[in-house]
Amino acid sequence: MESVLGRYRNLTILVGVLFLQVLGLAVQVKRGNDADSTRLIRIWAVGAITPFERGLVRAQNGSGNLWHNYFFLRGVRAENRQLKEQIEQMRLKEVRLSEDATQAHRLQSLLAFKEQFIVKTVPAQVIGSSGSDLSRSIYIDRGSNDGLTPDMAVITAGGIVGKVLRVYPSTSLVLMINDQSSGVGGMLEKSRLQGVLRGTADGEVILERVMSDEQVAPGDTVLSSGGDQIFPKGLPVGTVSKVSPGKDMFLNILVRPAADLSRLEEVLVVTEKQEKNAVVDSGGRVRAADILAERLPSVPDKPVVVTPAPGTTPSGATASSAAGTSAGVKTPATSAPTGGNAASTSGAQSMPVAAQPATGQVLKKVVQRAPVGASATSGSASNGGTGNATGLSPASSPAKPAAPRPKPPTAEPSPQPPPTEDNPH
Amino acid sequence: MPITYTSGEQIEVYRFSFPVTVGVPLLALFLQAYVPRRFPFFSVFDLPLLVTIFFAMARRNPISGLFTGAAIGLSQDMLGAYPIGINGIAMTVVGYLASSLGAKLDVENAGARLLVTLGFYLVHAAVYFTVARGMVNLTLNWSWSHGVLAGLANAVLGVGLYFMLDKFKQRT
The missing domain is CATH 2.40.10.340 (Rod shape-determining protein MreC, domain 1)
Structure with missing residues (x-):
């Protein structure tokens, strides 16, 4: 036996080394998650190699930054101008896309x-x-x-x-x-x-x-x-x-x-x-209960004075105040999908309030979306044929403040991602 | 083609200093991990394999060759994404075969080294894929065109690398 092993010594050692490795592999496969069984070995190996790599990368980046940020600044002004133009274009595009996204969210929420x-x-x-x-x-x-x-x-x-x-x-x-x-x-x-x-x-x-x-x-x-x-x-x-x-x-x-x-x-x-x-603000959706609540006589709420953000002067709101209606107009929480919101601005005295928009952006949007006829109307004249909540607001009581409602339509935030550190979307 | 069959007495056996024995494989592993980040085409090369073949053929000792291959292969596995041992087994086989071949054939010239390196690259790939698919059940596919081209590229690089590493050889 000894002579056989001595004669095939190299081969025996080869088989032994291979067997050990196969055994090690089998253990990893058997355990399924090899990360646990070999974690320590991998940490050593990675710990030995990565500090050098990290150092080299930093040195490389440092020298690269020095060159690019201090010496090689040719064409930066032109590039800056181009980028600014690009930002403007992207802002326009963003407005369009946000409209599409709102629509998509609405559909998703339905499903x-x-x-x-x-x-x-x-x-x-x-x-x-x-x-x-x-x-x-x-x-x-x-x-x-x-x-x-x-x-x-x-x-x-x-x-x-x-x-x-x-x-x-x-x-x-x-x-x-x-x-x-x-x-x-x-x-x-x-x-x-x-x-x-x-x-x-x-x-x-x-x-x-x-x-x-x-x-x-x-x-x-x-x-x-x-x-x-x-x-x-x-x-x-x-x-x-x-x-x-x-x-x-x-x-x-x-x-x-x-x-x-x-x-x-x-x-x-x-x-x-x-x-x-998927949730969507349904500020423009009107429930039958809401309409009834508006029609029925109720104890009026104390009017709240809201000052729109500077630079945003909703035409409807101006019109309503000009018509001698309540100046304390609360705007709906979010924009509604129909032009009815503009009418609600004009006939805002009866529009229930869900939440106060943070900025004048919503007001602006509401005005932008309003049909010409609706935004041009004011006060009691606005109830013509819009067929929406405000359209149904009583023309007979033009100065009626916001009527209380069992519950606002929706107070959920818009389905935008929460604040992120770095959001690629 | 000057691949000559020689007797054991005619073949010179080399040894290497400790820093070279440890430093060259480590440097190969480091370069293999770092350089492809800057030069993506470099991932075609397999420096640890070339170093294994060189040491195994120069030492002409199968036991030393298989242990060198095992050590380098396992180190490479530790840095990779797959289970530890796939490369280890493949390199052990290559180290053993290269040193056995080195003990029988004179593979000191460029042509012989080119062919031997190409051959061992394919042997390594064959063992690697067999173990990966047969034992670990990885869904790896072999591409002949890519494999042969990569083997040729490694063979060409190997010839140059071996001549550089020849400088570290010490006669026993």
């Missing part, structure tokens, strides 16, 4: 949808990578000390990057979406077809599980579907670059990631998401 909002993000810097072509992951300079936990979404302004796989005290390992073992719920923006995004051996991203009889064209935008419970729905993932027939009746859809995964420098880790029912 009792739940929405996910990105509440808080932590910016992080990429300090290294796994370095292997076989596994695509990066290291960032934020860890458990910064509130990071596994399975948090990592994004950039461009699109999604990946998810936090392992967390160490001051660093984290992020598995990118082009890794072969990653899986992200994806959805085509136009057709709303859903699939699973996976990485390929070449480091590309493909959208799987889309049937071959579906219409998908290069250039289509791919968004996160939210089905993976990691990425909120609607984040940009990329665009379709190639479509070809795959196996098993599915299409092979190659996706070009929106975020440049090979040149990542800064990323955002979504540390807090919030899921809540």
Whole structure:
């Protein structure tokens, strides 16, 4: 026996070393979550490498900043002017989009949808990578000390990057979406077809599980579907670059990631998401009970004097005051979808109040939305044919103050995301 | 092609100083983790594998080769996203085979090194994928075009790297 072992000494040691490693792998696979069983070893390895990487990145950024911020400022003024123009254009666009969003929220609330909002993000810097072509992951300079936990979404302004796989005290390992073992719920923006995004051996991203009889064209935008419970729905993932027939009746859809995964420098880790029912302010919705409450005689409330924000002079309100109606007009909490609100401004003496808008923006909106006829009317003349709450306000009692109501229509805040540290939406 | 079969007595066995033995693999691991961040194409290269092949072939001792491979492979696994041991097993096999080959063949010239490195890159990939798919159940796919091109790129880099590392060789 000894002679056999001596003769095949090298081979015996090889088998022994391989056996030990296979055993170690088996233990990790058996335990399922290898992060726990090998955590200490990984912490040592990461702790030995990342300080150097972090130092190099900082030195590099420092020298880069010195150059870009102090020496190389050519064209900054022109760029600044361009950016200002761009901001103006984006503001205009934002107004339009906010209208669409309000409408979408209203529809979602009707269908009792739940929405996910990105509440808080932590910016992080990429300090290294796994370095292997076989596994695509990066290291960032934020860890458990910064509130990071596994399975948090990592994004950039461009699109999604990946998810936090392992967390160490001051660093984290992020598995990118082009890794072969990653899986992200994806959805085509136009057709709303859903699939699973996976990485390929070449480091590309493909959208799987889309049937071959579906219409998908290069250039289509791919968004996160939210089905993976990691990425909120609607984040940009990329665009379709190639479509070809795959196996098993599915299409092979190659996706070009929106975020440049090979040149990542800064990323955002979504540390807090919030899921809540889609709600919309229904200031303009009128319930039968409200109408009845207005019609019925009741003890009048003490009028409250409200001064609109400077620079916002709602025409209707001015008109109503000019007509000798109550000057103490409370405006509705939010804008209503119909032009009736303008009429409510004009006939505001009878409009119930839910909450006071914080600024004059709402007033402004109300006036902007008002039909010409409604805004032009004043006081008792406003009750013509608007067919809304204020239209129903008694013409016979023009100076009647706000009538009490059992409950205001809605006092819920608008479904905008709560204040965030850094909200990419 | 000057790959010559030689007897054990004809082959020179080299050794390395302790700083080189420890420092070069660590530097390879560090560069492999850091450089792809600045130069994404660098992730095609596998510096730890090249260093393993070089040390194994220079020492010509299978036991030393397999332990070098195991140590470097496991270190690489610790920094990666997958379970520890996949690279370790693959590198152990490569280290063992490279040192066994080094003990039998003269692989000192550029052509031989190119072919040997390409071969070992493919061996490494084969073992890696077998373990990853067979044992860990990872859904990894092999791309022949990418694999062969990456192997060639590594072989070319390896030839240059080996000549640089030859300077650290010490005769026994």
